[in-house]
Amino acid sequence: MMVEKEDLGLSLSLSSPETRFPLQLNLMPTCSSSSPSPPPPQPAPFLLHNKSQWSDLLNPSERRTEGPLLRGIDVNRAPAAERESEEEAGASSPNSTVSSVSGKRGDREVPGAEEHEAERACSRGISDEEDGEGSRKKLRLSKDQSAILEESFKEHNTLNPKQKLALAKQLNLRPRQVEVWFQNRRARTKLKQTEVDCEFLKRCCENLTEENRRLLKEVQELRALKLSPQFYMHMTPPTTLTMCPSCERVSNSTNTAAASTPSTVPPPPDHHPLLHHHRPIPIAPAPPPTPWAPIPLRPSFLDATLQRT
């Protein structure tokens, strides 16, 4: 039952920008860009235009995917026989009724009525759950049909008329049904993405609030320390890393053994801890990774901050 839901492939991750949009959608019509000979001038109904679309957020480098052919059938390419007939009957004629059999358009298009009926009959033919009889019985797509549609959607989330016809033929559905499925799929993907974005922003807000709280507390502590006569004596003992205020080198000084072994960069030959009269200043432990990496506090920064306050 919920196979379709699980097949959505909408497990959008927040972990990294690269994985935020795992759906690799091909928004560009491959037939218009890869065709060796440009097609004759015709309306390009498959071009995406107007309105900032949700898919604009996708990484452009991930938009074009030359994935494997769909179960042996490239939906970008109509079958040979179909190609010939459709280019005359459909794609080359802007007034074609081939791809418009919806109720909305169908109302205006009298010539399409027969085809509409034919396709309805076709749809009834493959629908084992449908008993017809006038009432709007809901068609339930089979697992295979849904899987193929999903595969196609992963390749390109919009269809040009040829792709739509080819897919409809392959699935034994009406082109309008394929079109509707893609429209609904886009809408639901967008909804999912909106939810994910909302959650992401929520977490950003929480992290920023926490960061703000932490920084305010730090400022208060620094103010208190500045007013204290025993400035450095009140420092909490360093737990992990310390920085020499003179040379600004970091060392692990939780114990003497650790203090003698600098963590990353060895001290210069002329460096000797005993020659420095300052005690090492502890460095705040690294905060959890955030997209807005905080500026590390350095002694000079601290001084400037304290002077301002």
Next chain:
DNA sequence: ACGATCGATGGGCTTACCTCA
């Protein structure tokens, strides 16, 4: 019984093309 899911519909908008003054 009820909520979630999903196919289907209709309205509105944009764009491209065609016709005509």
Next chain:
DNA sequence: CGTGAGGTAAGCCCATCGATC
């Protein structure tokens, strides 16, 4: 002949309906 206005068709998004699970 070029041009702008108006009509038409097509596609898309969006909200919603209604059947189904």
